[in-house]
Amino acid sequence: MKSTAISALHVETVKQSRIDQVDFDNLDFGKVFTDHMFVCEYKNGSWQTPTIKPYQSISLDPSASVFHYGQAVFEGMKAYKDAEGQILMFRPEDNLDRINKSAKRMAIPEFPKEYFFEGLEALLKLDTDWIKSGAGNSLYIRPFVIATEAGVRASAAQEYMFFIICSPAQSYYGGEVRVKIEEHFSRAASGGVGYAKAAGNYGGQFYPTQLAAKEGFQQIIWTDAKNHEYVEEAGTMNLFFRINDTLVTGPTSDTILDGITRKSLIELARHNNITIEERPVKVTELVEAAKNGSLKEMFGAGTAAVINPIKGFGFRDERFELEDVPNSYASLFKKQLTDIQYNLDADPFEWRYLVK
Structure with a gap:
């Protein structure tokens, strides 16, 4: 492999790309990764020289803190390629702000903005052939940081590694989605780490989701941990409800x-000019709206899924199905959002980020 240096960034490239081994028409989300990855170590009180290197396994001591105390946070973001071959990202500064907010809550050092953007842009340009143009195609980007200090003392680690890995992607969910409103298990409690993208938040969801799957549901709608009275979010998605012509989402x-x-x-x-309300949504309100026909749409929103319509939900012993509506909010928003992401329409919000 050859080695070059870009400013503070050290780059090692692969001898031979693996891209010819990939069937881009049949991608399993998050299973295939590009040729390179970004790595930066934190030790002796500071982040060290960042590196781009061939995608590879890593070696950690069995006592590394991440295995024992769960100091790990991550982000999910995407890169797109327009018809002219330009690489675009969507609101990447928000992702950096959020991973640093998550890191702070988990007592992990925040990552420098200049390292993040220089490394990410260099990585995307190096693996540009993995970013396919066309509707539905994208490159899923996974920044994450883990505690690597050896030792089982129950305290914040003094050593960490920050990574960025990339995976070519198409759609996240396939088929119709139905969800179960959960009343027994909880995702997050007030005062905890629910607002952070901490790894354990997701690991704790898997078992209840497996139980829901046995009942025919693809996801769970989480409710508040105290009384299971208010709707919060669903798996990897924030939730939106169209009640009559008003769009409602929890704060x-x-x-x-x-x-x-x-x-x-x-x-x-x-x-x-659609009325939008950010307010607490009671489970009873959702059930009543489904019964009286005022619940027109439900959909989840997230980086991986973008927007995913929810066809029905279950609560206790009842199940509710939603009829398809013409000119749905979900389809309107998905088109407008993806047109911005793929550079197919104007971006009045200045969300697009061009990788130069």
Whole structure:
């Protein structure tokens, strides 16, 4: 492999790309990764020289703190390629702000902005052939940081590694989605780490989701941990409800992730003169709206799924199905959002980020 230096960034490239081994028409989300990855170590009180190197396994001591105390946070973002071959990202500064907010909550050192953007842009340009143009195609980007200090003392680690890995992607969910409103298990409690993209937030969801899958549901709608009275979010998505012609979504809090797609949809709703309410949503309100026919749409929003319509939900022993509606908000927002992401339309919000 050859080695070059770009400013503070050290770059090692692969001898032979693996891209010819990939079937881009049949991608399994998050299973295939590009040729290179970004790595930066934190030790002796500071972040060291960042490196781009061939994608590879890493070696950690069995006593590394991440295995024992769960100091790990991550982000999810995407890169796109337009018809002219330009590489575009969507609101990447928000992702950096959020991973640093998550890191702070988990007692992890914040990552420098200049390292993040120089490394990410260099990585995308190096693996540009992995970013396919065309509707639905993207490159899923996963920045994450883990505690690597050896030792099982129960305290914040003094050593960390920050990574960025990339995976070519198409759609995240396939088929129709139905969700179960959860009343027994909880995702997050007030005062906890629910607003952070901490790894354990997701690991704790898998078992309840497996139980829901046995009942025919693809995801869970989480409710507040105290009384299971209010709707919070669903798996990897923030939730939106169209009640008559009003769009409703729960407010962000210390138990609900401040989703970047969520924020974007709120702005798009206002841009389209659609009434949007950010307020607590009771489970009983949702059930009543489904019974009286005022619940027109439900959909989830997130980086991986973008917007995913929810066809129905279950609560206790009842199940509710939603009829398809013409000119749905979900389809309107998805088109407008993806047109911005793929550089197919104007970007009045200045969300697009061009990799030069």
